[in-house]
Amino acid sequence: MKIKELLIILLLTPLMPLSACGDSNTPEIEAPDPGGKEDPDPDDSKEIYYPSSVWNVAENNNYQSESSQFSIHRMSKTPNLVAFWEKGFGNDPSSTSDTKFRFPLKDMMEESDKMFIFFRDKLKFVEKGKSLTDKYKMTLYIYYNEDGTVYGGGADNKIGVMWLSPGRVKTKPYGAMAHEMGHAFQYMVSVDGGWGYSSSPAGSRGQAIFEMTSQYMLWQYYPDWITFENYHLETFMTNTHKAFLHEDNRYCSPFVLEYWADKHGVDFIGKLWRESKQGEDPVMTYKRLTEIDQEKFNDEILDAGRKFITWDMERVKEASAAYINKHTSAFTSVGNGWYQIAEKRCPQNYGYNGVQLEVPTAGTEVVLDFKGVAGASGFRDVNKDKAGWRYGFVALKENGERVYGDVYSKATGQAKFIVPEKTTHLWLVVTGAPTQHWEHIWDENTGNDEQWPYQIKLTGTTLHSSVQK
Known part of the structure; x- marks a missing residue:
């Protein structure tokens, strides 16, 4: 199977349920200001790409027809994103008759566009001016269901795609959205010509770095992730002894990635992905990019472990003080x-x-x-x-x-x-x-x-x- 054909499968691993996403008692979380002269992006300067075949969408879906599963008559746009929703929501998902399917479309889209800019301009998972994200909007498909499972990936080696369930985008913080958009950006690394860990070694069911990185991206955008998904931290506290990149820690341990970003800059993990070479795992990529040997790498891992005791990393020190x-x-x-x-x-x-x-x-x-x-x-x-x-x-x-x-x-x-x-x-x-x-x-x-x-x-x-x- 070709690498880019495999990538969509790798990215369709469901995110485990996040109770905080639908918890009305969750405090309002302030996202970081993406900053930079490119913010905001100009409206409608990007094309909407309509794939003829995309996972979990009716084959040859006619986007021009109101009766189709997804249609331009049920669509919302931002400068970088386009969302389509199923007919059950009606014309406005924020006022759909059944409250369990209702979600704040306008707020979710505005926040998601900020995420896009943050992942592009600050974390630099793609390089502006050298990416298909310059030409096409990423696409969101929103399903009229109670499934609660969300996915991220892409389609046709052209666009990043997110598949969403309304229960996961009801309130801020939109943690599930940030996680799945992370997968969409990972997909674009390969689309833009990188390798991006898009194949697995013999005998492996996948690459834990995908989920770990999406959690890292979520944490970068929402510094209080360690609070509103605290169950992940609780899980990690019983799993700290397990190997870095162990499958059991893929959702609960973005901490080494945070240490690397603290040490080398906020855009380092994007660079790690973009400049990875086929056959490497992230440790191999890291050692090559930072020009260190195994002995020095081991020293750094001890340094990281000692910092994790008190979360002594500049960006998260205050938010993680509890x-x-x-x-x-x-x-x-x-x-x-x-x-x-x-x-x-x-x-x-x-x-x-x-x-x-x-x-x-x-x-x-x-x-x-x-x-x-x-x-x-x-x-x-x-x-x-x-x-x-x-x-x-x-x-x-x-x-x-x-x-x-x-x-x-x-x-x-x-x-x-x-x-x-x-x-x-x-x-x-x-x-x-x-x-x-x-x-x-x-x-x-x-x-x-x-x-x-x-x-x-x-x-x-x-x-x-x-x-x-």
């Missing part, structure tokens, strides 16, 4: 003061454990004795010759300052940290840091997921009372 110091971990005592990471929380490649510690008196030297025990009984023995770890401390002070200790990497070694004055929280972070990278396969099979077990012994502090032991 969710700092929420990480959990679990250990088993193995005697003589040593604890071994529990199998259910053992880090995989680039996964991490946030281990909370009791805060001793300021000035105390905390000493960690560390032993990597790859291949230990009770853990999966996968590529143990490539085993590796990173570990280090982070302290949070009363004034909000974060203090990061050194980076340690020896399989058997010591780590030391002097507790700062006025420390309120103290954490150890341990990451899976393989000496060689290999691509994670989305196969829903935990049996071939690597594990990097380890043991720790602490002097000068103890595991926090919240740590499962």
Whole structure:
């Protein structure tokens, strides 16, 4: 199957239900100002493209006929988007007789056009002046149903497309809209001549980076995503140990992408997509674009994990302040003061454990004795010759300052940290840091997921009372 034929299938994975999208108690969320001299775009300067065949639309749908499934007689436009809705809504979905199908068409379209400009001009998933999005509007198909499932992708290698259910666009924040428009922009990466992760490695059911990136794009547009879809964060707090790009984390973990954008600029993830090369996964693309080796990449993943403890990234620090110091971990005592990471929380490649510690008196030297025990009984023995770890401390002070200790990497070694004055929280972070990278396969099979077990012994502090032991 050709890459661009496959892409639409990859992007038709349904987004899991988002209760916040239809919750009347959800607070009004302010979206970022797209800014820039190109905002707003001139009205009606783009063409509407009418595909003769598009997924989930009647074959040869006659857009000129009022009796068709989708028609220009039931249409709304913005400078960058066009929406068609089914006959059941009547002429105006915002006043349709059955309230369960009613949604604010005008507001949704205006907000969605702002999303388009933001994804194009700030995140730069397409390059203005070099993209078919310059010529054609993206298309929305809105269904008179209670299905609640929404999709994003494209059609005919020309336009981005979103397929929507009214229950998912009833109120701001339009999280589902932002997510699916993310998929439409991912589709356009390939349309505009890039590869954009549009094929999967042998044995894989897809590429987790699609959903992860759409969640990242949603979070970029709505900084309070971590609040109105908080259940995703709660899920991630039990899955931090799983591999970066693990299929179980595809909807709940845009955090490494946020770290990369914090480090390299808000448009970096768009660049990652546009400049990816066939056969790469995002780790390979990232290392190539940033010109770093595996050792440096592992160091960065520890840096990211330690920042995630307090969400210490500039754009999200304030919006995520309510969710700092929420990480959990679990250990088993193995005697003589040593604890071994529990199998259910053992880090995989680039996964991490946030281990909370009791805060001793300021000035105390905390000493960690560390032993990597790859291949230990009770853990999966996968590529143990490539085993590796990173570990280090982070302290949070009363004034909000974060203090990061050194980076340690020896399989058997010591780590030391002097507790700062006025420390309120103290954490150890341990990451899976393989000496060689290999691509994670989305196969829903935990049996071939690597594990990097380890043991720790602490002097000068103890595991926090919240740590499962």
